[in-house]
Amino acid sequence: LTVLRELTDIIIKNPDISPSESLPDSDPSVFHKRYLKKMRDLGEGHFGKVTLYQYDPANDGTGERVAVKALKQENSQVLEGWMKEINILKSLYHSNIVKYKGCCTELGGQVVQLIMEYLPLGSLKEYLPKRKLGRPQCLMFAQQICQGMEYLHSKRYIHRDLAARNVLVENESLVKIGDFGLTKYIPEGDVYYRVREEGDSPVFWYALECLKEYKFSFESDVWSFGVTLYEILTRCVHRQSPQEKFREMQDTKEHMTVLGLIKLLEKQHRLPSPENCPHEVKILMEQCWAADPAQRPSFTTLIEKFEAIRH
Ligand code: ADP
Numbered sequence: 001l002t003v004l005r006e007l008t009d010i011i012i013k014n015p016d017i018s019p020s021e022s023l024p025d026s027d028p029s030v031f032h033k034r035y036l037k038k039m040r041d042l043g044e045g046h047f048g049k050v051t052l053y054q055y056d057p058a059n060d061g062t063g064e065r066v067a068v069k070a071l072k073q074e075n076s077q078v079l080e081g082w083m084k085e086i087n088i089l090k091s092l093y094h095s096n097i098v099k100y101k102g103c104c105t106e107l108g109g110q111v112v113q114l115i116m117e118y119l120p121l122g123s124l125k126e127y128l129p130k131r132k133l134g135r136p137q138c139l140m141f142a143q144q145i146c147q148g149m150e151y152l153h154s155k156r157y158i159h160r161d162l163a164a165r166n167v168l169v170e171n172e173s174l175v176k177i178g179d180f181g182l183t184k185y186i187p188e189g190d191v192y193y194r195v196r197e198e199g200d201s202p203v204f205w206y207a208l209e210c211l212k213e214y215k216f217s218f219e220s221d222v223w224s225f226g227v228t229l230y231e232i233l234t235r236c237v238h239r240q241s242p243q244e245k246f247r248e249m250q251d252t253k254e255h256m257t258v259l260g261l262i263k264l265l266e267k268q269h270r271l272p273s274p275e276n277c278p279h280e281v282k283i284l285m286e287q288c289w290a291a292d293p294a295q296r297p298s299f300t301t302l303i304e305k306f307e308a309i310r311h
């Protein structure tokens with residue numbers, strides 16, 4: 001009896017060694033910190049940092065590889081948004097959206113890490129400059145992004161950060177949308193979400209009404225898709241990036257300001273047509289950048305257009 005009591009005491013003091021955790025029927029979305037073996041850093045953006053781990057409960061090197069996203073700094077301001085990001089990803093099931101696998105909460109306190117499937121080829125931004133991707137493949141990727149976005153919009157979410165850096169590559173014929181850090185829900189009946197983000201916003205991907213009035217909508221995601229399409233067709237080459245191209249467009253050599261960008265866009269200036277861009281694709285891209293949001297195509301329309309162009 002004393003031995004049993006001692007054992008119980010040990011388990012209470014060390015919840016990590018509780019035998020119930022290793023039962024086969026335990027929740028597969030609960031990941032235990034001690035089985036996560038770090039392999040390498042995958043990338044980081046403004047708020048998050050993503051790392052490749054092997055999850056190896058058997059401790060024999062056979063465990064699966066997972067991508068783990070954590071907040072760069074945990075302050076109360078970003079914590080609420082972080083929990084929302086996790087819950088949004090958890091609710092999404094689509095072949096062109098990165099899959100949620102679970103959470104790791106064992107770090108004590110409020111810290112939660114998001115466990116996702118690992119996409120071995122990284123984001124389009126890393127993938128594209130390295131390969132000589134043909135046009136058919138580019139257009140296929142573009143259409144897949146539209147498919148993921150059509151699904152997201154059908155659930156009344158707006159992404160707000162669609163860009164090549166946030167599209168992940170599974171293999172040479174499959175891409176998935178990732179990074180739901182800025183995603184917002186648009187309640188039925190509403191048409192936009194008004195937010196003024198502090199700090200760095202992805203302004204070169206923003207529609208005119210986002211820059212001027214902080215109005216984000218399904219249509220402003222379509223504008224960002226147009227910029228993402230531009231990135232794909234320029235193969236994410238740095239000297240042709242949206243930042244560089246907008247900077248070249250202004251008269252002064254100074255650093256580009258949001259006000260400067262608004263002025264350019266109001267004068268109907270847009271990113272140039274990528275080299276060897278087919279005429280129909282150029283037209284589509286320009287429609288995504290219509291000053292009037294109502295004139296922009298929906299993702300459903302874009303999918304039909306890509307189908308027609310590709311076949
Ligand atoms: P942030 O919110 O900080 O921008 P992201 O979710 O965009 O974070 O991830 C940052 C980078 O990490 C991405 O641009 C990509 O290069 C890499 N990354 C993110 N998720 C994965 C994943 N599931 N598999 C492989 N690489 C990933």
Ligand code: MG
Pocket residue numbers: 044045046165166179
């Ligand atoms: Mg990102």
